[in-house]
Amino acid sequence: MTPVSSPASTGLAPLRTVQVTGGSAAGSIHVRSLAAGLIARGVRVTVCAPSDTEHTYGFAAVGARHVPVPRSSDPASVAALRIACADADVVHAHGLHASFRTVLALGGRNTPLVVTWHNRARAGGTARAALLKVLERRAVRAASVVLGVSSDLVDRARRRGARDARLSAVGLPRVLPAGGAARAGAGAGELDRRAKLRAELGALGRWLVLAVGALEEGRGHRLLLDAARRWRDEDDTPLVVIAGEGSLRGELQRRIEHEGLPVRLLGRRDDLGSLLTAADVGVVADCAEGRSLFAQEALHAGLPLVAADVPGMAELVGDGAELVPFGDAGKLARAVSALLVDAGRREELVRRGAWQVGAWPTEDETVAQVLSVYDELTQPLPLA
Structure with missing residues (x-):
């Protein structure tokens, strides 16, 4: 040797x-x-x-x-x-x-x-x-x-x-520049692209909530749909978009249609950076990864995040995200709703998230x- x-x-x-x-x-x-x-x-x-x-x-x-x-x-x-x-x-x-x-x-x-x-x-x-x-x-x-x-x-x-x-x-490699530059320091062209994407997604004039992950067991998508049911009848109903593909697509789509949920399944996407820039809040409802890839991308891009407090999540995000008990759709829904209407808290999470990113290897x-x-x-x- x-x-x-x-x-x-x-x-x-x-x-x-x-x-x-x-x-x-x-x-x-x-x-x-x-x-x-x-x-x-x-x-x-x-x-x-x-x-x-x-x-x-x-x-x-x-x-x-x-x-x-x-x-x-x-x-x-x-x-x-x-x-x-x-x-x-x-x-x-x-x-x-x-x-x-x-x-x-x-x-x-x-x-x-x-x-x-x-x-x-x-x-x-x-x-x-x-x-x-x-x-x-x-x-x-x-x-x-x-x-x-x-x-x-x-x-x-x-x-x-x-x-x-x-x-x-x-x-890991990043999909956006550090500090959420595409959000915080966006020029007119970037703002136009953000508005165009939000229009394409159906989120002009309403909040946009982003989740990313394969449509498979253990990703928390059913729980996220449970939370979306609580937003369905609100006056300011957010649109939830889920980027990813998998074996649960049929089941999830049937629920969305049957229950009239404010959710869109986007399938596989190669524009994660643009989605991160367009969204108002990111959500991780469940995660089997030791270091959630989406949580890392969200904090790095300056997207306020609500995440389930699964093992490893607090260690990863510190106080740079809102943590909620795993498996509780009600608390997940309330945390997202509260964050959407609290601009000061969103800005605070972006600042804390940027600090947390700086501590990652x-x-x-x-x-x-x-x-x-x-x-x-x-x-x-x-x-x-």
């Missing part, structure tokens, strides 16, 4: 790392950012990910070698992963299922394994919960180091038997932390 502190500057053979991801948004965005930073520091990076994930996130575009590996844990997928990891100095798996597949692929080799947990895995029943616990234990006990993006994930890894679990609050700091872990695992032990 090659001892490397800074491959590009030491003249030693470059460190070889394999990044394994199953395709979750948080994990894949981090892998792309991490790959770019590692490659800039002279590290050779291979990314094992499904082909559609490569198409979406473009690992090869930042200089990584992409090896298509399906999300499945079937023998063919595990074999492909085993071949890709054959000459790696460090293997880094992102997410529970990716880390479990990687453990199977490494098959007891002494290659250092780093595991990062980005999301909070959830189980829908007793049998599934028991299986989930087994997978978590298998993954973290085989890992040399487990990195959790929030303190609750670090604690969870330790409870499952991790030998070494550490906090790694990852820094940068992409470079995240890469440096991960590289220091790799360096630690690949350095030879000192002679006695």
Whole structure:
């Protein structure tokens, strides 16, 4: 195994790392950012990910070698992963299922394994919960180091038997300039574009509330519709728009139509920056991510945010957002309504949110932390 502190500057053979991801948004965005930073520091990076994930996130575009590996844990997928990891100095798996597949692929080799947990895995029943616990234990006990993006994930890894679990609050790329520049310092052209988008969404002359996330279980969309039912008969009814696509679209759309809810499903969007600028308030009704991607974008863009107080959220947003108890549609609805009519409170949240953003790690700091872990695992032990 090659001892490397800074491959590009030491003249030693470059460190070889394999990044394994199953395709979750948080994990894949981090892998792309991490790959770019590692490659800039002279590290050779291979990314094992499904082909559609490569198409979406473009690992090869930042200089990584992409090896298509399906999300499945079937023998063919595990074999492909085993071949890709054959000459790696460090293997880094992102997410529970990716880390479990990687453990199977490494098959007891002494290659250092780093595991990062980005999301909070959830189980829908007793049998599934028991299986989930087994997978978590298998993954973290085989890992040399487990990195959790929030303190609750670090604690969870330790409870499952991790030998070494550490906090790694990852820094991610942004879709808007820092400080909500597109909102606070908008010129006439930007204001015109904002007004045009609000008109297209049907929000001229009314409040616009934005939620973002796949239309899947665990995203809180049903709860958000429950809250919207409470706004339906108000004199100043806000319009709720949800950007995202998924298997619950039919169910949610039927509810919207049957109950006459002031909600629009926008489907997949590639203009998140514009939506953040156009909205008056953002909402996170539920989140399994250790560091909510949408909450980060909202605070960074200067969009006042109401978020469920799920594990990791308070740690992420501090006092830069209104936190409400998880699962309480009434309190969620009241918090949003109160914020919409209180311009002073919205401005205060924007200021506090900007301060909170400044305390988050940068992409470079995240890469440096991960590289220091790799360096630690690949350095030879000192002679006695």
